[in-house]
Amino acid sequence: MKNTLGYLPSLRGMPVSASAPPDSLLTQAQRRRLARISTRVRLRARAVIFRQGDKSDSVFITAVGVVRTFRDLPSGRRRVTAFLFPNDIFGLAQHGKYVNTAQAVTEVVLHRLPLQSLEKALRDDGRLQFPFLYKVAHELRQAQRQSIALTRRDAVGRVAMFFSMLERERSGHEDKSVIVVPMSRSDIANYLGLSLETVSRATARLTRQGIIAVPDRHAVRVLDRARFEHLVASA
Amino acid sequence: MKNTLGYLPSLRGMPVSASAPPDSLLTQAQRRRLARISTRVRLRARAVIFRQGDKSDSVFITAVGVVRTFRDLPSGRRRVTAFLFPNDIFGLAQHGKYVNTAQAVTEVVLHRLPLQSLEKALRDDGRLQFPFLYKVAHELRQAQRQSIALTRRDAVGRVAMFFSMLERERSGHEDKSVIVVPMSRSDIANYLGLSLETVSRATARLTRQGIIAVPDRHAVRVLDRARFEHLVASA
DNA sequence: CGTCATTTTGAGGTATTTCAACGAAGGTGG
DNA sequence: CCACCTTCGTTGAAATACCTCAAAATGACG
Helix, strand or coil: CCCHHHHEECCCCCCCCCCCCCCCCCHHHHHHHHHHHHHHECCCCCEEECCCCCCCCCCEEEEEEEEEEEEEECCCCCEEEEEECCCCCEEEECCEECCECCCCCCCCEEEEEEEHHHHHHHHHHHHHHHHHHHHHHHHHHHHHHHHHHHHHCCHHHHHHHHHHHHHHHHHCCCCEEECCCCCCHHHHCCCCCCCCHHHHHHHHHHCCCCCCCEEECEEEEEECCHHHHHHHHHH | HHHHHHHCCEEECCCCCCHHHHCCCHHHHHHHHHHHCCCEEECCCEEEEEECCCCCCCCEEEEEEEEEEECCCCCCCCCEEECCCCCCCCEEEEECECCEEEECCCCCCEEEHHHHHHHHHHCCCCCHHHHHHHHHHHHHHHHHHHHHCCCCCCCHHHHHHHHHHHHHHCCCCCCCCCCECCCCCHHHHHHCCHHHHHHHHHHHHCCCCCCEEEEEEEEEEEEHHHHHHHHHHHC
């Protein structure tokens, strides 16, 4: 037993308090503390925030806009690993280096949290870690869900799922009837593990079947909610 | 800012200390504490540990053997989400309920950590959370990597990658030249998002090409390391 | 308003899925 | 300990869906 716990298990699944609060549990004092160590950064679209392999010195929180992270693979290909929306944290590192490149998709405003300060804050206030732990569990669930999504073999279903994800992401914002699609088709294709053409054809098919409407490249409207949700769910 | 941090960002990427220690940092006292609140459980192969939707009351750590977790999808299909090896923790929950079903693949020995006790321990010793946080970041990286793996369209590459994963998992155990494959072909297929037949054909092909040997269903030996690694890497 | 990148659309090739049948292995009971 | 039965794995053949290559059309941007 001693040994088992000594090795400190890798968290394949995650312990989550049965009574864990749904969202933030930060006290006013904690918020102030985090605000104090962060810097506000504004970047134009396409700006690179950090590169894969760079020494990691900060963690970022998206305040406004959308960020994408991608990874260069040994084969030379490039794979989009995530899209970050407001209130998402990013800056995943290993061995002191970022494992992804992060780039602004739209104009963005970020909060930059220097690792050193953040570590100190976490050390000083042990309870600050709790909400982090909780959120990580949430992200791990998301990651599992994404893995499930990626094993779907039908392109139409994957694309529908992607739009659905975008919709949830922006729920509570602006015009709810329209899904905003800030990224390019080729980003979507890359993220979903499909070819650009297949994504194009899939959206065309969804449109032809009257399930969605695509007023312009960066907007999608769901016309037939029932069939849309059915596609999303039938993994 | 206040608001942003108040909502507590979802951790898409993960903050990881540049100087974070590679593995456990548990003190003797911490280990003892965790050991004190855990129960040792022994289960035969195929035993169900908990079911998706059950009220989550514990977190588990694999001590001996292999566990698989799977999720029942709305479509009625069932997807294997993970395999847990010694020193892995599992018991991912949301809203107080397990999100996966966990089942023993082999005979297993587990440590059961009641959530209530674990929470208390974490609360009492804030530093206990740090290694957890670190490990979760690690798992998140793993999850990202798996997502990347799943977008590969070539079956042979995915299967090779799976064997490679198994190999790393058991590194440092027993006979290193043989990869132990405790799970069934259909589990592998399900996990990789391939059909059972395709997995079978892929392993047959790897064998035919002299890259691996398959003495029996639960063992694989790498014959041509160079080509094997090449397949694994060329995502 | 023209240029360039992005997206759409078409045609053919290929890999995986499906369907089907056979063979092997493991577990159980007599 | 063997026979039986059930589960699991292998192999073959046809259908489907995606990928690649190629070219036209649309939209973004200066």
